[in-house]
Amino acid sequence: MTDAAIATRPNNRSYASLTLRRFLKHRMGVLGAVVVVLLCFSALFAQFLAPHDPLLINTSQRFLPLFASWEFPLGTDDLGRDTLSRLLFGGQVSLMVGVVAMLATMVTGTLVGLAAGYYGGVVDNLLMRLVDTLLCFPQVFLLLVIAAFVPPTILSISLIIGLTSWMEVSRIVRAQVSTIKEMDYVQASRGYGASNWRIMLVELMPNILAPVLVAATLKVATAVLMETYISFLGYGVQPPMASWGNMLTNAQGYFDTVPFLAILPGILITLTVMGFNFLGDGLRDAFDARLKMDL
Amino acid sequence: MNQPILSVADLSVSFRTDAGWQKVVRDISFDVAERQTVALVGESGSGKSVTALSIMGLTPLGSSRVEGSVKLNGRDLLALPDRQMRKVRGSEIAIIFQEPMTSLNPVHTIGHQVSEALLSHGGVSRTEARAEALRLLERVRIPAAKSRFDEYPHRFSGGMRQRVMIAIALACRPKLLIADEPTTALDVTIQAQILELIKQLQEEEGMSVLFITHDMGVVAEIADRTIVMLNGEVVEHDETSAIFRSAAHPYTRALLAAVPKLGSMTAFTHPRRFPIVDRTTGVADEPQETPDTVKPDDQPLLDVSGLTTRFEVRSGLLSKVQARVHAVENVSFQLRGGETLALVGESGCGKSTTGRSVLRLTEPLKGSVRLEGKEILQLSPEEMRNQRRHMQMIFQDPFASLNPRMTVGASIAQPLIVNALADRTEAPDRARALLSQVGLQPDMAGRFPHEFSGGQRQRICIARALALEPRLIVADEAVSALDVSVKAQVINLMLELQSQMGLAYLFISHDMAVVERVSHRVAVMYLGEIVEIGPRAAIFGNPQHPYTRRLLDAVPVPDPARRHVQRVVVNEEIRSPIRAPDYVPPIRQYREVTPGHAVVVDA
Known part of the structure; x- marks a missing residue:
């Protein structure tokens, strides 16, 4: 392209707008985004959307079936609590755990990866051997061991999940950083006197953001699964507070008589995990300029 | 003159983009005669490499469209089905690329890769192929070819790898060799060696060469005829000596004026700007010598x-x-x-x-x-x-x-x-x-x-x-x-x-x-x-x-008159520290x- 053609081209194609356009072309990604937005919306406004108090016990209304009455559209559970309200408030807990755990994962993983990739040498060796060690243990095993000692609250569960799943993220970040730090523009910023912190934040971070964001969406999905998993085993969110995980636990005794008590939270968990996974796929393709989708 | 080996007529190449089909090569026509070297010159984006790829039928399927005709010995290559085109590649036209570091497969030995080129076109046994491959490596003047036959590419320097690539290209005695910027990634002394080698081999084998480059100095060294491309079109097409003597098109003159010539500074003591050539008229200004900028301080900076x-x-x-x-x-x-x-x-x-x-x-x-x-x-x-x-x-x-x-x-x-x-x-x-x-x-x-x-x-x-x-x-x-x-x-x-x-x-x-x-x-x-x-x-x-x-x-000296002066080239590799x-x-x-x-x- 000639210089003149470049000079006259309108300046409306920033990196972000190109990425957004690529993302909007990815149908599954957009679908995932819609599902995620709907789920987050209903969780955020559970207080206003829920017809009943999720903890209110009403023994005269136990095991109402689906669509039986306007008052309890999704029926009631073994203690006569409204299933719809419990699903909404449970979603609040599950998604909160997912997001907080994701944030903990991202912060830890990114910091460790940045330090290992940027400083290299001894720092890199120590941190990566630590990562290797932690990766030797199954995450569920770590989770259950820690959960057995720490009193379960939403925050503590989220942090435990986050702190046992950052290792993959640090690997991704480290790999990216160790290639990007050799680029001439990073050398140039060292050349004009930028400090290490500045290089990491201003030069490196924006360039590794894409894979980190993709990993983040996928981590929300796995964190939601982890929460349901440990809640199901009884170490997670404690009754009477609802979470999708402990609703499943609760429902397992009645699976042959009232299966929808298990099926409904199951569907929501599946939707959440799929939604975040599709969103992650869409973001990955949108960020990956190598795929060169035609614009 | 007898029939040309390669005859390209009204060749157009388009690529599919979001804005529809975009033509990157427009209606170009040229011939390459027997034993002739034709240089395709232009700056990046001028469509010279795309031209070469479309002659070989190597443009990406589906997202590209090639129109016009490419005749090799009278046979239209664009009309050939893919199976037959594959036979043409290698045996009648061979191509060497710019980047010698990635053109060879790192997990096979040099000898294996040259033999493979011979075997893939059939008609030889393994032992014959091996003997022939060794002969080829000697022809491209690889020192101690026999002992290096079973070595892997990483043991070879860039220049030596480019020699191996040439050996592979020569394997089936092609009538036409397309060289796509074969010396651009190489050091000057190695570039001189490779250019000399291509010249010698061309004489020995009697093949034609289509040489793609951006370097006017290299053009003067190697080409009989020169085609100058700009934005996918041919702007000038003539004998190389004529182009260097009296280029008709302003762009060609601009290109020539921008070529640094060794020895052009003997009359000057200070650095001197390059002449700026008006691309529409082709008139060059006479650059002034810069004033003395060196500070006469005692203490160096x-x-x-x-x-x-x-x-x-x-x-x-x-x-x-x-x-x-x-x-x-x-x-x-x-x-x-x-x-x-x-x-x-x-x-x-x-x-x-x-x-x-x-x-x-x-x-x-x-x-x-x-x-x-x-x-x-x-x-x-x-x-x-x-x-x-x-x-x-x-x-x-x-x-x-x-x-x-x-x-x-x-x-x-x-x-x-x-x-x-x-x-x-x-x-x-x-x-x-x-x-x-x-x-x-x-x-x-x-x-x-x-x-x-x-x-x-x-x-x-x-x-x-x-x-x-x-x-x-x-x-x-x-x-x-x-x-x-x-x-x-x-x-x-x-x-x-x-x-x-x-x-x-x-x-x-x-x-x-x-x-x-x-x-x-x-x-x-x-x-x-x-x-x-x-x-x-x-x-x-x-x-x-x-x-x-x-x-x-x-x-390289941008003066076609000196082309046939054979330079003394030592076939030595750059040593490592x-x-x-x-x-x-x-x-x-x-x-x-x-x-x-x-x-x-x-x-």
Whole structure:
């Protein structure tokens, strides 16, 4: 392209707008985004959307079936609590755990990866051997061991999940950083006197953001699964507070008589995990300029 | 004249983009006669490589469209089904590519890869193929071909790999060889070897060559006829000598004027701009010699002495030092304010490491670097960061030296903010002012690097380096990746800035012709050491060291009249400075030829 053609081209194609356009072309990604937005919306406004108090016990209304009455559209559970309200408030807990755990994962993983990739040498060796060690243990095993000692609250569960799943993220970040730090523009910023912190934040971070964001969406999905998993085993969110995980636990005794008590939270968990996974796929393709989708 | 080997008529190639089909090659026609060499010349994006690929039928299926006709010995290749086209490739037309480092498969031996080319076209047994492959490797003058037959590509240097590629191309005795920038990635002395080899083989084998290049000097060396392409069209097509004597099209004249010619500076003492040619009229202006910019101070701006940088090659369980790369060995030179010292040499000679060591982007092992009398190598990290603003660097690859996620305005403003020379409100204004200083529009500050061409990006990098008003700029192959005409413009800009701001340049380059144009003094590096240093006129007019002479002899001469003068080319590889851990480098003695001109005395 000639210089003149470049000079006259309108300046409306920033990196972000190109990425957004690529993302909007990815149908599954957009679908995932819609599902995620709907789920987050209903969780955020559970207080206003829920017809009943999720903890209110009403023994005269136990095991109402689906669509039986306007008052309890999704029926009631073994203690006569409204299933719809419990699903909404449970979603609040599950998604909160997912997001907080994701944030903990991202912060830890990114910091460790940045330090290992940027400083290299001894720092890199120590941190990566630590990562290797932690990766030797199954995450569920770590989770259950820690959960057995720490009193379960939403925050503590989220942090435990986050702190046992950052290792993959640090690997991704480290790999990216160790290639990007050799680029001439990073050398140039060292050349004009930028400090290490500045290089990491201003030069490196924006360039590794894409894979980190993709990993983040996928981590929300796995964190939601982890929460349901440990809640199901009884170490997670404690009754009477609802979470999708402990609703499943609760429902397992009645699976042959009232299966929808298990099926409904199951569907929501599946939707959440799929939604975040599709969103992650869409973001990955949108960020990956190598795929060169035609614009 | 008998029938041409290759006849291309009204060839058009389009690629599919979002905006529909875009034509990148428009209605080009040319012939290649038997035993003829035709050069396809143009700058990047002119469609020359696409033309070559479409002759071979190698443009991507589905997203490209080729129209017109390509006749090889009267047979239309574009109409051939893929199966038959595959037979044509290799046996009738062969192609060699630019990048010898990636053209060979690293997991097969050299001998295997050459034999494979023979076997894939059938008709020979394995033992015959092996014997023939060995013969081919000898034909392309690979030293000790027999003993190197079973070695893997990583044991071969770039030039040797390109020879292997040529051997593979010759395997089935093609009638036409397409060479797509085969020497661009190689050093000058190696380029001279490969060009000579292609010339000799062409004579021996009687084949035709379609040679694609951007380098007018190479064209003059090799081509009978020359086709000049611009934006996918042929703008001129004639005998090479006619084109060099009296080019008709203004663009061709512009291209020729921008070619640096060795020896064009003997009448001048100071650096001189490249002539600027009007692309529509083809009229060139007569560039003035720059005024004397060198400051006559006693104290040099930069005083480097005994600089040594080594890298350790470790391997094994205990990371034992297996060998050392003596990248920079006892290098000393001085640079005064407003002066340009060129560091020249071939890849691996340590010239880039010298530049980086001076700036402490690579930590040197020992030596001293004084900037305005202040010892740089002793500074603490904190002091060093403050010192950096006086010395800046421009890099080779304009595509890697700007942060793709930052607007260019922000990139230029960064050094100011980092060094607290401007706050966030002033910095954007300064960035805009710097952009106009390097000849770009100030309102381009809001754009991202991918919206600029290579030459424009290099200007942006210069603006970023200038932001801190440094006294020294290390330009590491700063113009090597640019097209000739853009190269001339960037060099002119650098010379202009030097006379305006009294900048000193440490100009690192492998291109002798450019170096002759821009430098006051020249240092020639070989295997990490300076073998000859002196004023530009002395180095180019009276080279003393054999290596300096070899470098100068290898530069292609853009004069077709000298084409049939066979040059003496030593088929030697560039040696590497990797030594055993217990190696002690010899202490070099320098002999002064004339004042300021010193050459190493070979032991």
